[in-house]
Amino acid sequence: MMELTNFGGSLALFCYGTGAVLCAGAALWIARYGDRMRPDRTAALVALAATLVWCSVSIGAGAGSALVGMAATARNLALIALVFRLFAADGRDESLKPIRPVIITVALVQLFQPILLFIEAQSVAFPELVQLTREVSRLLNMLVAIGMLMLLHNLYAGAAAVSRRIIMWSAIGLAVLFAFELNLYTIAYLAAGEPAVLQVLNGFVAGGTAVLFAIGANSRSADLHFRPSRTVTFQSLSLVVIGSYLALVVLITRSLELLGSDIARAGQIVVVVLAAAAAFLWLPSRRIRSWLRVTATKHFFQHRYEYREEWLRFTRTIGEASPDNASFHERAVKAVADITDSPAGLLLMPDEEAQLVLTARWNWPTLEVPAVASAYALAGLLEEHHHIVDLDEVRAGIDHHGETAHVPQWLGEAGDAWALVPLVHFDRLVGAIVLARPRIERRLDWEDFDLLKVVGQQLASYLAEQAGQQALMDANRFDEFNRRMAFVMHDIKNLASQLSLLSANAQKHADNPDFRADMLITLRKSSEKLNALLDRLGRYGGAPAQDVGEVDLTALAGRVEERFAGIHPVRATGRAPVRVLGDAEALEQAITHLVQNAVDASEKAVPVMLDIGSDGLYGRFDIIDAGTGMSPEFVRAGLFKPFVSSKTSGFGIGAFEAREMIRAMGGRLAVESREGVGTRFTINLPIPDAARLAADRHESSSKEVA
Numbered sequence: 001m002m003e004l005t006n007f008g009g010s011l012a013l014f015c016y017g018t019g020a021v022l023c024a025g026a027a028l029w030i031a032r033y034g035d036r037m038r039p040d041r042t043a044a045l046v047a048l049a050a051t052l053v054w055c056s057v058s059i060g061a062g063a064g065s066a067l068v069g070m071a072a073t074a075r076n077l078a079l080i081a082l083v084f085r086l087f088a089a090d091g092r093d094e095s096l097k098p099i100r101p102v103i104i105t106v107a108l109v110q111l112f113q114p115i116l117l118f119i120e121a122q123s124v125a126f127p128e129l130v131q132l133t134r135e136v137s138r139l140l141n142m143l144v145a146i147g148m149l150m151l152l153h154n155l156y157a158g159a160a161a162v163s164r165r166i167i168m169w170s171a172i173g174l175a176v177l178f179a180f181e182l183n184l185y186t187i188a189y190l191a192a193g194e195p196a197v198l199q200v201l202n203g204f205v206a207g208g209t210a211v212l213f214a215i216g217a218n219s220r221s222a223d224l225h226f227r228p229s230r231t232v233t234f235q236s237l238s239l240v241v242i243g244s245y246l247a248l249v250v251l252i253t254r255s256l257e258l259l260g261s262d263i264a265r266a267g268q269i270v271v272v273v274l275a276a277a278a279a280f281l282w283l284p285s286r287r288i289r290s291w292l293r294v295t296a297t298k299h300f301f302q303h304r305y306e307y308r309e310e311w312l313r314f315t316r317t318i319g320e321a322s323p324d325n326a327s328f329h330e331r332a333v334k335a336v337a338d339i340t341d342s343p344a345g346l347l348l349m350p351d352e353e354a355q356l357v358l359t360a361r362w363n364w365p366t367l368e369v370p371a372v373a374s375a376y377a378l379a380g381l382l383e384e385h386h387h388i389v390d391l392d393e394v395r396a397g398i399d400h401h402g403e404t405a406h407v408p409q410w411l412g413e414a415g416d417a418w419a420l421v422p423l424v425h426f427d428r429l430v431g432a433i434v435l436a437r438p439r440i441e442r443r444l445d446w447e448d449f450d451l452l453k454v455v456g457q458q459l460a461s462y463l464a465e466q467a468g469q470q471a472l473m474d475a476n477r478f479d480e481f482n483r484r485m486a487f488v489m490h491d492i493k494n495l496a497s498q499l500s501l502l503s504a505n506a507q508k509h510a511d512n513p514d515f516r517a518d519m520l521i522t523l524r525k526s527s528e529k530l531n532a533l534l535d536r537l538g539r540y541g542g543a544p545a546q547d548v549g550e551v552d553l554t555a556l557a558g559r560v561e562e563r564f565a566g567i568h569p570v571r572a573t574g575r576a577p578v579r580v581l582g583d584a585e586a587l588e589q590a591i592t593h594l595v596q597n598a599v600d601a602s603e604k605a606v607p608v609m610l611d612i613g614s615d616g617l618y619g620r621f622d623i624i625d626a627g628t629g630m631s632p633e634f635v636r637a638g639l640f641k642p643f644v645s646s647k648t649s650g651f652g653i654g655a656f657e658a659r660e661m662i663r664a665m666g667g668r669l670a671v672e673s674r675e676g677v678g679t680r681f682t683i684n685l686p687i688p689d690a691a692r693l694a695a696d697r698h699e700s701s702s703k704e705v706a
Contacts, residue, residue, distance in 0.1 A: 327633055425464045582665040
């Protein structure tokens with residue numbers, strides 16, 4: 001008990017002592033540096049002096065003495081006078097007829113306190129009368145606090161915009177002081193006794209009010225603004241929610257305690273357990289945090305975003321490696337999604353035909369995205385208008401630049417898809433980000449559009465720079481490859497010449513006819529192989545195919561099936577003849593390489609399927625496997641890049657060579673792949689009749705132009 005008493009005395013000394021020092025410092029500051037033209041300057045000095053006396057008396061005489069009560073009355077009367085002068089600072093002291101009765105009433109209520117103190121001093125022998133007197137005193141203090149808060153509300157609500165900036169700090173200090181005293185005396189009245197800790201803290205609150213007076217008295221106080229950061233506001237709001245939660249738990253448990261039975265005790269235990277479970281489930285929830293953040297932003301800030309913090313986070317996400325070793329493209333999606341609190345996102349980038357394809361996804365594994373995510377029309381629209389597409393508006397049929405007709409069906413049907421942000425660099429579409437709907441649902445507004453547009457331009461520059469660096473690396477590798485191939489081809493030519501000469505001389509000098517025949521066959525085959533290798537190496541330049549003719553895809557599939565017989569099961573499903581234009585030898589070589597890749601990616605017993613079909617204009621040859629599959633990023637940036645391979649022993653030019661040979665025939669090679677599911681390579685080559693018709697039309701157009 002003695003330790004508690006000593007602690008209470010030390011706390012009272014600290015709080016009231018701090019209040020006295022702050023009041024003295026504020027009074028000196030106002031006297032020396034305060035604006036001498038303010039009509040409330042003298043009233044503020046008197047109020048600070050009265051508060052200083054009250055804090056000093058509270059230290060010496062104790063909080064419950066009559067002397068402290070007299071000092072508190074003097075302080076409150078001085079503060080009432082200060083409020084009156086604040087009306088004068090607003091220029092309304094001549095029109096206070098409705099307010100003046102309230103001020104007089106509050107002052108008269110405060111003047112009853114000395115009378116009650118006198119009655120209490122004369123009634124020491126009557127405890128019940130003393131208790132009644134104290135209850136009336138607390139009630140009057142509550143009325144004074146309520147009256148002062150009403151006056152401050154009228155003062156600030158009725159002030160002009162310029163006057164509010166002048167009286168703001170003084171009004172805040174008075175409102176804090178009397179709001180604290182209202183709670184103090186309300187608790188004291190309900191509990192029939194002053195809460196010791198709150199009563200002591202009153203001195204500290206009075207010191208804080210003095211500091212606000214000093215700030216408001218400065219001639220430049222009108223230029224000061226209280227702008228808490230979003231982080232501080234969010235954390236403060238979180239503390240308010242947690243405090244309210246704890247207060248509710250305490251209120252329920254104390255209410256149950258009044259029942260005074262075993263059932264009440266059991267009820268308290270149940271309430272505590274349920275409250276702990278609720279806190280464990282709800283407080284860590286990202287949804288609750290998002291709701292608090294949106295609520296704080298909506299009600300406490302003029303703008304939704306704290307741009308400095310958002311920009312710092314954006315650059316950190318882009319420039320720093322993540323703990324999960326996310327790729328650059330995945331970090332790019334996350335950097336944009338974090339700005340709008342989107343839980344997931346996709347990055348679409350244009351391919352060689354300006355069609356948008358999936359390049360990376362972040363936290364969105366369940367969304368099915370086709371191989372061609374969007375046709376070139378949408379890419380062209382985004383590139384031309386730089387328009388951020390609100391997908392909710394698209395679903396509602398609201399159109400701005402014709403985007404409703406070009407948004408792909410899969411994106412419109414994805415209810416979680418929220419916005420499509422174009423990434424434009426120097427009027428060229430580098431990509432587009434699909435953002436998922438935030439956990440706390442809201443509509444896109446002008447602030448979202450402005451920020452996402454700027455962020456999209458910055459991200460587009462990063463992506464363009466990364467693509468330029470990759471292109472430079474590829475060019476350097478090609479240069480090295482070409483230098484090496486020049487020497488290799490030179491040596492092979494010499495060897496082919498020597499073998500050819502040996503073959504010719506052997507016909508003259510070989511004595512044994514059988515040996516001569518075997519040697520000629522061996523040398524001739526070696527020469528043919530070397531020449532074929534030279535011809536293959538010469539195709540890397542992408543020159544048009546030389547022996548273009550009609551090729552039966554069904555027969556070609558049969559030959560490929562036979563080649564892999566006994567090595568791995570390969571099944572051809574289409575049996576109807578489909579004839580296309582192409583180089584039979586080069587096409588078979590390309591298909592063989594793609595089938596070999598499919599075999600390498602598949603389990604031994606799982607067959608690779610070959611499917612042949614036609615749409616009337618193009619013949620189609622599909623190579624389908626159920627193997628390991630490839631990531632969208634590898635398909636987009638690595639599959640057809642020379643020297644990049646998913647195999648540990650791969651050279652990385654096979655898929656590139658296959659695509660270049662197919663392109664040289666006038667065809668196209670497309671790929672669809674999903675990790676853990678499999679891969680489909682699709683070769684499209686023109687049908688002879690369709691190719692001839694297109695050539696005739698082109699020739700007719702050329703003649704008309706001529």
